Amino acid sequence: MKPDRSDNLEEQLSAYLDGEVTDAERAEVEAYLAASEEARRLLADLKRNAEWLRSLPRAKAPDGLPELVASELERRELLGKEPTAGFARRPAGRRLGRWLASAAVIALAASAGILTFTHLRQGAPRSASGPFGPLADIRDRSPKVPQEARREETAAAPREPRTEMKRKTGGPAAPEAASPQSLVAVTGGAGKAMTHGWATVGQSSGAGKEGGASSPSPVDGAAAALSAESGPPEASMRLSKNASVATPGTVAPGQGGRGTIGPGGTLGRVTQQTIAAAPESTPAGRNSGDENASFEIKLVYADEAAKKAAVGLIGQSLRRSQVTQDAVPARTFASQPTSPVEDAGHFGASLTYTIAPSEPDAQGSVIVVDAPAETAPAIIRAVEEAGTRIAPISVSAQRRAASGWPAVQSLGREYAAAHAASPNGDTENGVLSVTSFAGDVAANITPSGATPAHSDDHAATSGVGVGTAPASSTSLREVNTKSAARPPSLAPCDYAAASVPAPATGLVAQSRRLQPVAAARPNVPLELAPAERPASLPTKRQMRGRADGAASRPAGSGGRIQILIHLLAAPDAARAKAPTSATTRPAASMPAQDVRP
Amino acid sequence: MSPAAAVAIEDLALVEQTQQGDMAAFGRLVSKYQDRVYNMCWRLCGNVEDARDLTQDAFLHALQAIDRFQGKAGFYTWLFRIAVNLAISRRRKDRHAVRLSLHDSDGTRLIDSQASELVRRTGGPRGADPSVALETREAHRILLQVLDELEEEFRVVLVLRDVESFDYREIGQILAAPPGTVKSRLHRARMALREKLAARMQSGDGEPPG
Numbered sequence: 001m002k003p004d005r006s007d008n009l010e011e012q013l014s015a016y017l018d019g020e021v022t023d024a025e026r027a028e029v030e031a032y033l034a035a036s037e038e039a040r041r042l043l044a045d046l047k048r049n050a051e052w053l054r055s056l057p058r059a060k061a062p063d064g065l066p067e068l069v070a071s072e073l074e075r076r077e078l079l080g081k082e083p084t085a086g087f088a089r090r091p092a093g094r095r096l097g098r099w100l101a102s103a104a105v106i107a108l109a110a111s112a113g114i115l116t117f118t119h120l121r122q123g124a125p126r127s128a129s130g131p132f133g134p135l136a137d138i139r140d141r142s143p144k145v146p147q148e149a150r151r152e153e154t155a156a157a158p159r160e161p162r163t164e165m166k167r168k169t170g171g172p173a174a175p176e177a178a179s180p181q182s183l184v185a186v187t188g189g190a191g192k193a194m195t196h197g198w199a200t201v202g203q204s205s206g207a208g209k210e211g212g213a214s215s216p217s218p219v220d221g222a223a224a225a226l227s228a229e230s231g232p233p234e235a236s237m238r239l240s241k242n243a244s245v246a247t248p249g250t251v252a253p254g255q256g257g258r259g260t261i262g263p264g265g266t267l268g269r270v271t272q273q274t275i276a277a278a279p280e281s282t283p284a285g286r287n288s289g290d291e292n293a294s295f296e297i298k299l300v301y302a303d304e305a306a307k308k309a310a311v312g313l314i315g316q317s318l319r320r321s322q323v324t325q326d327a328v329p330a331r332t333f334a335s336q337p338t339s340p341v342e343d344a345g346h347f348g349a350s351l352t353y354t355i356a357p358s359e360p361d362a363q364g365s366v367i368v369v370d371a372p373a374e375t376a377p378a379i380i381r382a383v384e385e386a387g388t389r390i391a392p393i394s395v396s397a398q399r400r401a402a403s404g405w406p407a408v409q410s411l412g413r414e415y416a417a418a419h420a421a422s423p424n425g426d427t428e429n430g431v432l433s434v435t436s437f438a439g440d441v442a443a444n445i446t447p448s449g450a451t452p453a454h455s456d457d458h459a460a461t462s463g464v465g466v467g468t469a470p471a472s473s474t475s476l477r478e479v480n481t482k483s484a485a486r487p488p489s490l491a492p493c494d495y496a497a498a499s500v501p502a503p504a505t506g507l508v509a510q511s512r513r514l515q516p517v518a519a520a521r522p523n524v525p526l527e528l529a530p531a532e533r534p535a536s537l538p539t540k541r542q543m544r545g546r547a548d549g550a551a552s553r554p555a556g557s558g559g560r561i562q563i564l565i566h567l568l569a570a571p572d573a574a575r576a577k578a579p580t581s582a583t584t585r586p587a588a589s590m591p592a593q594d595v596r597p
Numbered sequence: 598m599s600p601a602a603a604v605a606i607e608d609l610a611l612v613e614q615t616q617q618g619d620m621a622a623f624g625r626l627v628s629k630y631q632d633r634v635y636n637m638c639w640r641l642c643g644n645v646e647d648a649r650d651l652t653q654d655a656f657l658h659a660l661q662a663i664d665r666f667q668g669k670a671g672f673y674t675w676l677f678r679i680a681v682n683l684a685i686s687r688r689r690k691d692r693h694a695v696r697l698s699l700h701d702s703d704g705t706r707l708i709d710s711q712a713s714e715l716v717r718r719t720g721g722p723r724g725a726d727p728s729v730a731l732e733t734r735e736a737h738r739i740l741l742q743v744l745d746e747l748e749e750e751f752r753v754v755l756v757l758r759d760v761e762s763f764d765y766r767e768i769g770q771i772l773a774a775p776p777g778t779v780k781s782r783l784h785r786a787r788m789a790l791r792e793k794l795a796a797r798m799q800s801g802d803g804e805p806p807g
Contacts, residue, residue, distance in 0.1 A: 014784035018758065020765045045791050052740055053759035055733075061635035062649050066627040069656045070620070076657075 013043050017050065608672035615663050623663070627656050630673055633761060634680050640756045641684040643745050651687060655680035674770040677763075681753055681771055688749065743793045751786030758783055 009032045015021045016029040033039050062068070608629075614622035634655055639648035658679050659666075666675055744752055757763045757771060768779045 010788075011781060011784040014787055015765075015780050018765070018783075020780065042791075046787050049787060049790055049794065050759045052736070053744075053755060054762070056640065056737055056740070056760060058632070058636050059639065059645070061631035061652060065631045065635075065652065065656070066624045068653050069627055069660070070624075072653060072657055073660065 009039070010042065013039065014046060017043065017046055604673075605671050609668050612663060612666055612668070612672050615660070616666075623660055626659075626672065626676075630676055631656070633673070634676065637677065637756055637761050638680055638684050640741075640744070640760050641681070641753065642687055643741065647684075647687060647691075651680060651683050654683050658683065670770045671767070674763075674767050677757070677761075678771045678773070681757075685749055685753065739797055740794070743790060743797060746793060747786065747789055750782060751789050754779065754783045755786045755790060 009029060012021060012025055012029045012032075016026060021029060033043060608626065611622040611626050615626070631652060635648055635652045638651040638655070639645055642648055642651060655676065659676050662679075666672065744755065747755070753772070754768060757768045758765075763771065765776045765779045765783075768774075768783075769776050772779065774782070
């Protein structure tokens with residue numbers, strides 16, 4: 001008994017030393033200490049050792065530990081590592097992670113834009129001073145053509161606003177470069193409308209330099225002139241009909257810059273316009289895209305040959321259309337099958353699903369041309385003109401609209417109905433996904449014949465009621481997932497499809513090798529190609545075979561391209577900034593869904 | 598209201614703000630406890646490099662799991678539990694690794710020690726008796742060596758109690774152990790430390806200060 005009691009008392013010595021004993025235990029321990037020399041010695045040793053431990057030096061945590069934690073968190077979020085998953089499960093965590101990721105992407109994009117400008121401006125004299133000097137510099141660094149050739153080209157141009165354009169934009173157009181591999185896609189700053197990563201590039205390079213509310217933009221003026229002179233009525237009307245773009249002459253100046261693209265650097269021009277829209281002219285519940293417009297033209301090719309041909313022809317056409325004053329190359333799509341998953345990220349990098357990325361033989365690519373609304377008629381005409389010299393093309397236009405969901409549904413039904421007879425169940429490859437710049441899925445259409453299902457989840461997560469989500473559509477789900485990851489600061493951007501002639505996907509385009517147009521038609525009016533619907537969607541094997549065949553097709557001999565035109569808008573900002581104009585075409589007169597050929 | 602209760606309430610408010618996405622609140626928690634966590638990690642893992650990493654990881658894990666923190670225990674005991682578990686895991690992983698630290702037991706860089714000593718001997722500010730300081734330093738080195746040789750559970754409980762001055766209840770929360778277990782384990786840890794120190798002193802390898 002004594003050893004047990006002694007052990008217990010020894011243990012109590014530690015607690016006694018720490019003051020962790022009750023009164024009764026304390027009395028017992030003190031009695032033990034009084035009676036035992038060994039106990040007193042042990043207590044002294046314990047006390048000394050404890051003090052010794054307590055005397056160990058202490059240090060301050062490394063400086064900037066909170067920042068280190070934050071940066072590590074950001075890194076893990078960006079890398080998609082799991083350790084932050086628990087926190088990220090909460091909305092706040094998600095917001096944080098997305099914010100961090102978004103901030104990083106924005107920073108990268110801004111840096112890229114700055115670097116691009118820095119690089120492009122190095123060694124280039126500021127030949128074009130003024131608000132558009134940087135763009136002129138970029139333009140000047142693009143491949144040159146002899147002045148004679150330029151004069152010839154100018155002389156050959158069907159319209160004559162070039163002189164005025166030169167005067168107003170500070171320089172002549174740069175020529176087209178030959179290499180289609182140098183295709184770049186640029187989006188410029190468009191205020192709130194440009195909520196994707198590219199916009200930052202464009203803004204840093206375009207809007208920041210050229211924007212200026214106090215003085216009318218030369219490009220604005222030039223663009224207006226362009227619209228007035230080179231945008232013939234039929235083009236404007238057609239554009240308005242198709243894409244709900246306001247008529248020219250309603251440009252509010254000083255709204256920043258827009259980027260355009262071109263092979264080798266110059267296809268389009270840079271400006272950003274806010275086209276005034278009378279608020280009362282906008283139908284209730286419709287977030288019209290007519291106000292602050294810029295266009296994104298996406299060309300989806302079946303193969304490299306088609307792309308090469310299209311690039312060259314479109315470049316020529318655009319220059320003839322006086323939309324080649326400036327360019328800000330910023331992003332290259334060329335020779336890369338575009339992945340909707342990769343590109344429709346947080347910022348909803350504009351993307352139209354092209355040739356199925358899973359197809360090893362697929363060689364699709366996307367070009368994006370951003371252009372102000374008033375130049376869109378010319379651009380569209382030019383693109384279509386080029387397209388018709390290659391192959392029949394489809395043109396579709398999309399527009400933002402708060403009521404986009406019904407339109408998208410309508411589109412989905414329309415497309416599904418068009419393919420209702422298709423016996424092919426290859427819905428995976430038949431999916432058409434259309435994403436908005438903000439990453440919200442506008443439409444996802446399968447040729448299954450069934451009305452696309454509405455995914456409330458998507459609407460709930462993205463904050464806008466858009467999206468059709470067939471169960472078989474992996475791409476859409478992924479896109480929508482990324483859409484949900486859109487930073488909350490980004491304005492919802494939902495699209496209503498105006499028209500998607502079937503077949504409208506790059507996949508379909510790839511699968512349907514249309515007969516090449518026999519002869520070039522340089523002045524084809526802006527006509528939508530009739531929708532040519534395949535009897536059935538191809539199988540993967542058929543697609544591969546066609547892709548193989550397409551690879552050897554000479555340029556211009558075939559290959560279908562698809563043109564999608566996105567109308568970007570920041571209606572709120574536009575309303576705040578842009579004056580009301582009586583010349584604005586009411587959005588109601590430009591229904592988005594009734595332009596299907 | 599006791600100071601501890603006030604601290605707990607303040608921590609809980611910061612935690613709730615963090616749970617709602619306020620990262621500034623979490624930043625305040627980091628600033629508040631980073632030194633304690635860092636020192637504990639330092640004494641548990643034995644080198645400042647690992648301590649720095651462990652401290653960062655502890656806060657990251659805390660942030661990761663903060664939505665699961667329900668306030669049943671104090672935030673700092675919950676945080677220390679994370680840190681202790683991380684330190685134990687790290688040591689187990691690195692059990693067979695030979696660690697060479699650039700820092701001495703007091704955290705100063707060894708490569709800076711000679712210069713510091715030279716400055717001190719050649720007219721630097723006169724402090725305590727140099728011989729005493731040297732003995733203390735040597736004693737600390739021995740103590741840390743012995744501490745490092747202890748079983749994991751002993752080292753942890755000694756650090757929590759005698760280095761970080763947690764009470765038994767808090768130690769129990771950190772280790773998820775009842776107070777009786779803490780009491781018993783701490784006593785055994787102290788006895789083990791005493792035994793090892795005695796052995797070291799008998800071998801003439803060191804003498805505890807004063």
